[in-house]
Amino acid sequence: MPQLPLRQLLEEMAHQPKLVSFPTDTVPALAARPEHAELIYAAKRRPPEKPLILMGASLIDLLPYVAGSPHEQAIWQAVVRQHWPGQLTLVLPASAIAPKTLNPQTSTPQISKAQISKAQTSHGQPAGTQLNTLGIRVPNHPVALELLSHTGPLATTSANISGQPPLTSWADITQTFPDILTPPVDTFEQADEISGQPSTVIKWTGDDWQVLRQGKVKL
Template identity: 50%
Template structure:
């Protein structure tokens, strides 16, 4: 039985163990950034598919990216509009980001703040976590903690009793927008319909 209390899940994540919890999109498989290799191994995920760095607030994520003053302004405007929510921004990575997060191209990183009380509670106490959907690579995302517990019995999953008041995620992965240096490129259309008007450019 790997379903654990919120407190034990947070302790486990801080200690470098793989954990799983609900978000506003699909349930996450997560680890501290330095232990991201565990996620690739567990999911049987190709090294060229980077993970997403998820945090409780945008302020926790900005140190992991780098850009010009103008770029930060554009990024923050979009983040302020859609976060917390189902939007992942792919931005140039700073030196602070462990290379295991994106082994093939450590120069970029996807970042997101989920619109989920339980996820934010966890992330506020663990700090930013490397995340991806909870499933074997190439298969549909698992939608419940019970499914995850069956498929990944050795991972710490959040006990059902801990999130009974939580609204279930929409079951659709986040929209992914990549910064090209001058504007945004949609890599995946997902949970959020993005309005990329001209004011989101440098």
């Protein structure tokens, strides 16, 4: 796996579809541009019903990809102000421009009349459409933030084969994914900036939060 200075890594990503791995404040990420998210699914042997997370350098970068009423957005932003950048992923209603490649095989739930009405009122979605969601996060790690500030939001997940524990060392990632790009190896070894624990994941249900995965952050 080539380890490259950031500028060269960005040039490689700009010219052709590439998988990259970089450190975050939780576990190292496996990432690609959203339009090339299929590379992640193939490399990880990840089932298509398991969505990816859209990771960005700031809330401003991620807001266009989610949709909610002004009241809902105020609630979301209050949580973000307290915990971002950091180890918290928000699963929110996806906007019309959210990359479908991050959730390629979403099961269509049975939607009640009340849910349809609420979707029309809160999110502007036509009646009968699927209530799709998108996970978003801003990590608290200087290398991740610098990379994301140049690339824009990336499709991300943990660096491991699907169903196996997340890989945390550059050596293990190198062995498992020999063809992907990374920044220099020493960026993966800044232990004071890496928890080694996946992020807390919370989902907006329309009126409150549901904890899907408990990590270091507790609401």
